[in-house]
Amino acid sequence: MKRSIKYYRIIWLRHDLPAGLTVFLVALPLCLGIALASGAPLYAGLVSGIVGGLLVSLLSGSQLAVSGPAAGLTTLVATTILTLGDYRLFCVAVVIAGLFQLVLGVVKLGSISNYFPSAVIKGMLAAIGVLLIAKQIPLALGYDKPDFWTSGFSSLFSSGNLQSSLHNLEFHSTKSTILISLISIALLFFYERWISKKNNLLPAPLLVVLVGIIFGELVNHSGAASQFKPLQLVTIPSDFLSSIVSPDFSQLFTNGKIWEAGILIGLLASLETLLCIEAVDKLDKRNRITPVNRELIAQGIWNMVCGVLGALPITAVVVRGAANVDAGARSKLASFTHGLFLLLAVVIFPQILNKIPNASLASILLVTGYNLTKPKLYKHMWTLGSKQFLPFAITVMVILLTDLLIGVSIGLLVSLYFIIQNNFKAEYKISKTVHLGIETYHLQLNSNVTFLNKVKLRKALDSIPEYSNLTIDGSKCNFIDFDILETISEFKNKAHDRHITLNLIQVQVVNITALH
Numbered sequence: 001m002k003r004s005i006k007y008y009r010i011i012w013l014r015h016d017l018p019a020g021l022t023v024f025l026v027a028l029p030l031c032l033g034i035a036l037a038s039g040a041p042l043y044a045g046l047v048s049g050i051v052g053g054l055l056v057s058l059l060s061g062s063q064l065a066v067s068g069p070a071a072g073l074t075t076l077v078a079t080t081i082l083t084l085g086d087y088r089l090f091c092v093a094v095v096i097a098g099l100f101q102l103v104l105g106v107v108k109l110g111s112i113s114n115y116f117p118s119a120v121i122k123g124m125l126a127a128i129g130v131l132l133i134a135k136q137i138p139l140a141l142g143y144d145k146p147d148f149w150t151s152g153f154s155s156l157f158s159s160g161n162l163q164s165s166l167h168n169l170e171f172h173s174t175k176s177t178i179l180i181s182l183i184s185i186a187l188l189f190f191y192e193r194w195i196s197k198k199n200n201l202l203p204a205p206l207l208v209v210l211v212g213i214i215f216g217e218l219v220n221h222s223g224a225a226s227q228f229k230p231l232q233l234v235t236i237p238s239d240f241l242s243s244i245v246s247p248d249f250s251q252l253f254t255n256g257k258i259w260e261a262g263i264l265i266g267l268l269a270s271l272e273t274l275l276c277i278e279a280v281d282k283l284d285k286r287n288r289i290t291p292v293n294r295e296l297i298a299q300g301i302w303n304m305v306c307g308v309l310g311a312l313p314i315t316a317v318v319v320r321g322a323a324n325v326d327a328g329a330r331s332k333l334a335s336f337t338h339g340l341f342l343l344l345a346v347v348i349f350p351q352i353l354n355k356i357p358n359a360s361l362a363s364i365l366l367v368t369g370y371n372l373t374k375p376k377l378y379k380h381m382w383t384l385g386s387k388q389f390l391p392f393a394i395t396v397m398v399i400l401l402t403d404l405l406i407g408v409s410i411g412l413l414v415s416l417y418f419i420i421q422n423n424f425k426a427e428y429k430i431s432k433t434v435h436l437g438i439e440t441y442h443l444q445l446n447s448n449v450t451f452l453n454k455v456k457l458r459k460a461l462d463s464i465p466e467y468s469n470l471t472i473d474g475s476k477c478n479f480i481d482f483d484i485l486e487t488i489s490e491f492k493n494k495a496h497d498r499h500i501t502l503n504l505i506q507v508q509v510v511n512i513t514a515l516h
Helices: 002-038 042-059 071-084 086-108 110-115 116-138 159-172 175-196 204-218 256-283 290-307 316-324 333-348 358-372 373-383 386-401 404-426 452-461 483-499
Strands: 067-069 315-316 426-433 438-449 471-478 501-505
Touching: 002 042, 002 071, 002 116, 002 204, 002 316, 002 333, 002 358, 042 067, 042 290, 042 315, 042 333, 042 404, 042 438, 071 086, 071 116, 071 358, 071 404, 086 110, 086 256, 086 290, 110 256, 116 358, 116 373, 116 386, 116 404, 116 438, 116 483, 175 204, 175 358, 204 358, 256 290, 256 315, 256 316, 256 404, 290 315, 290 333, 316 333, 358 471, 373 386, 438 452, 452 483, 471 483, 483 501
Parallel strands: 438 471, 471 501
Antiparallel strands: 067 315, 426 438
């Protein structure tokens, strides 16, 4: 027992402690930035990060994944907060999202992500990247009002909205915020391309935050006219616990929008978690596989806690998980350690956090959005052909023009169309020969023949001419749907009247029930 404790203490000191510190430095600015982008109180992002680190790691079966607020949910969260009109009602939606995830895990639907086509998922993330960029541009330019555009991406470009938005931007922005945004973006790209490959001791987001704090202090003490305004800086209450908002359950069973939002958040959070878990498991040098249903149960329980605490919904996050692996983490103690550091930062150093310019956080999220929707992603999807590119592109466009749920649904329908189209072509084949002057047809059923093939199969059978021979061969089939067997049985009755000699190979004749 003592040897075991000593072993884990050594592992924590040598590997998980420095990894946890690294992830904390990455997570801190992201927690703040995601809360800012979501239109939520900044403390909500920090609480989510703390819950994701300290609590999720206790129940999760993943050794290396790190949970917290996710950039991929910002658009949905921001829209939900605006739609419900009350942050306390949004907290109820988060509780429902957690309950939905818990149910998915209990009924063992952790493999749900496997049923979403890759093209649709990539389109969803690319659209989120575009929206994330659009929402952060005003903050990066120094706009200090949270309602710069709230009526949807497409309506922004109507003449009235665009003119008033540009006028407000010119009035409220300052040169100092524009300058720090340009410096931050340049630092992020430069650091990622040249520095981080050689030295990853100082994460790029932390470097941007430190530069923003130093720059802000210099500007504010210089007496220049372009000083940062209070609304252009992070604002975290010194009395952190007293500012936590409690959910309002009074409309739980009277407001259907709360349930709709909760289930949608739960579904998207589950997909993002499962995709992240898959990615992090591939990075694990010890080839440990995370039990996905247990992960959904853990995420669901603690998302319900996040809702009660007034925090943002959490998911397993690729950026923090990858940083954890790169930093040499060995166990879930690294994630726990990062959550502990977040808690200490909020309790002990809130004054330092309040010196961070919003423009610095917006710059981090601008680059995050760009990474989700890089031009090379569109080029790659184009090279895969229309069956991959069209569902991808349509998902992106519909999400931008409407909302996330409609966009993903339309993308799934387009993908399903191509699946059905391929199924029609692949599951049977007709060949024709002439033997002793008699036309002989051989219809080969392949693999799995389902009701999707019924219409074309019926047309093919009806096209067989009179006084011919037809063989229907099911010897290569793993499965023949009852609808197909019924269609063939119906044709057998017609074949006698049309003088068609019908031979069936491993195809069962079924009773046909007439409907009156």
